[in-house]
Amino acid sequence: MRIGVLGTGAVGRAIATRLVQLGHEVTMGSRSADGEALKEWIAEAGEGAKGADFATAAADSELLFNCTAGIASLAALDSAGAENLAGKTLVDVAVPLDFSAGFPPSLAVCNDDSLGEQIQAAFPQVKVVKTLNTLTAALMVRPTALANGDHTVFVSGNDAGAKETVIGILESFGHTDVIDLGDISTARGAEMVLPLWLRLMGAVNTPMFNLKVVR
Amino acid sequence: MRIGVLGTGAVGRAIATRLVQLGHEVTMGSRSADGEALKEWIAEAGEGAKGADFATAAADSELLFNCTAGIASLAALDSAGAENLAGKTLVDVAVPLDFSAGFPPSLAVCNDDSLGEQIQAAFPQVKVVKTLNTLTAALMVRPTALANGDHTVFVSGNDAGAKETVIGILESFGHTDVIDLGDISTARGAEMVLPLWLRLMGAVNTPMFNLKVVR
Numbered sequence: 001m002r003i004g005v006l007g008t009g010a011v012g013r014a015i016a017t018r019l020v021q022l023g024h025e026v027t028m029g030s031r032s033a034d035g036e037a038l039k040e041w042i043a044e045a046g047e048g049a050k051g052a053d054f055a056t057a058a059a060d061s062e063l064l065f066n067c068t069a070g071i072a073s074l075a076a077l078d079s080a081g082a083e084n085l086a087g088k089t090l091v092d093v094a095v096p097l098d099f100s101a102g103f104p105p106s107l108a109v110c111n112d113d114s115l116g117e118q119i120q121a122a123f124p125q126v127k128v129v130k131t132l133n134t135l136t137a138a139l140m141v142r143p144t145a146l147a148n149g150d151h152t153v154f155v156s157g158n159d160a161g162a163k164e165t166v167i168g169i170l171e172s173f174g175h176t177d178v179i180d181l182g183d184i185s186t187a188r189g190a191e192m193v194l195p196l197w198l199r200l201m202g203a204v205n206t207p208m209f210n211l212k213v214v215r
Numbered sequence: 216m217r218i219g220v221l222g223t224g225a226v227g228r229a230i231a232t233r234l235v236q237l238g239h240e241v242t243m244g245s246r247s248a249d250g251e252a253l254k255e256w257i258a259e260a261g262e263g264a265k266g267a268d269f270a271t272a273a274a275d276s277e278l279l280f281n282c283t284a285g286i287a288s289l290a291a292l293d294s295a296g297a298e299n300l301a302g303k304t305l306v307d308v309a310v311p312l313d314f315s316a317g318f319p320p321s322l323a324v325c326n327d328d329s330l331g332e333q334i335q336a337a338f339p340q341v342k343v344v345k346t347l348n349t350l351t352a353a354l355m356v357r358p359t360a361l362a363n364g365d366h367t368v369f370v371s372g373n374d375a376g377a378k379e380t381v382i383g384i385l386e387s388f389g390h391t392d393v394i395d396l397g398d399i400s401t402a403r404g405a406e407m408v409l410p411l412w413l414r415l416m417g418a419v420n421t422p423m424f425n426l427k428v429v430r
Contacts (some may be wrong), residue, residue, distance in 0.1 A: 147430070182414060196405060
């Protein structure tokens with residue numbers, strides 16, 4: 001599949017690299033097409049790896065991952081252009097962390113709204129699927145690195161077909177326990193895991209952990 | 216131990232009954248000492264079970280559980296009286312759910328504050344320990360009813376000795392994986408699990424589930 005990954009941070013790079021390894025044609029999107037992070041990633045990822053500005057990455061792809069910083073996501077998607085995103089599935093991995101008051105960060109939106117919902121509202125022709133925001137990048141793309149993958153990820157979104165496509169990608173990463181929480185408003189719950197996640201990282205002293213829904 | 220359980224709802228009753236079974240002298244506290252729910256519980260729980268108003272329950276106990284509705288907890292603790300609570304450990308199980316706009320409820324406080332912190336701030340001489348608010352009442356007190364107890368609970372609080380005492384009680388309930396998240400500000404993360412928990416209950420179609428921190 002032709003997949004665009006918006007954002008050149010640790011999450012974007014991990015996801016884009018894994019998608020290349022799985023045989024997808026991946027374009028990483030960045031603010032500028034000749035940024036350093038983009039060049040580094042292309043050199044590292046090898047064949048199947050391209051870089052472009054947000055708009056080109058969106059236009060050239062059938063499906064997109066939003067891996068930009070949560071508080072900058074709406075602006076990045078505006079740069080990508082509603083016309084380049086329309087009709088496509090957007091996998092939203094971002095978390096709206098606000099570090100302006102230091103650690104621990106708060107959430108810039110939560111409780112009666114979520115970043116996933118804000119993106120869906122701003123881009124009604126996009127099929128937004130929130131997922132993967134509850135675990136560290138290394139485990140997002142290679143869950144079997146922990147407990148043989150015996151832990152859980154969540155999906156939220158309004159479009160059943162888009163969620164099915166995304167669950168297929170998650171399974172190709174190695175996820176075996178994907179729980180469909182419901183429509184995009186359920187992204188609130190998934191995004192609100194972050195305050196617990198950050199403190200757990202301190203308590204267990206590693207980011208290599210994940211939640212399992214035991215039932 | 217002489218333990219007071221404030222609140223006569225499903226959580227208060229489950230905890231109070233379990234404590235009686237474990238041999239503690241339990242006083243369930245309610246707004247009024249002759250409420251119906253209180254009488255029912257005393258008849259049901261048998262020897263070791265007493266009922267009283269909030270103030271008497273607090274005064275007569277060495278340790279207390281706050282099992283009142285989260286949005287009413289501060290008022291209930293005011294009724295209990297700061298002088299009757301001072302110096303004691305208060306196990307705060309409440310969640311500040313706001314159902315005023317229907318389902319799903321939002322949280323009346325979250326993100327940059329929590330009910331646990333509000334109680335600690337209002338009653339500085341109380342040792343508040345937040346715990347057990349992330350799972351259903353039946354599993355709070357009998358975790359082995361699910362997957363042999365192979366799942367996680369969290370504690371948050373400023374006083375190490377109080378947390379140790381509470382962890383002892385949790386272990387007597389059957390909990391084997393108790394993670395100390397840190398000071399009472401970490402209650403934010405634990406309380407913010409609720410929006411996910413409520414949607415998970417819908418997705419897995421039972422309240423008999425819990426999170427396990429796989430690491």
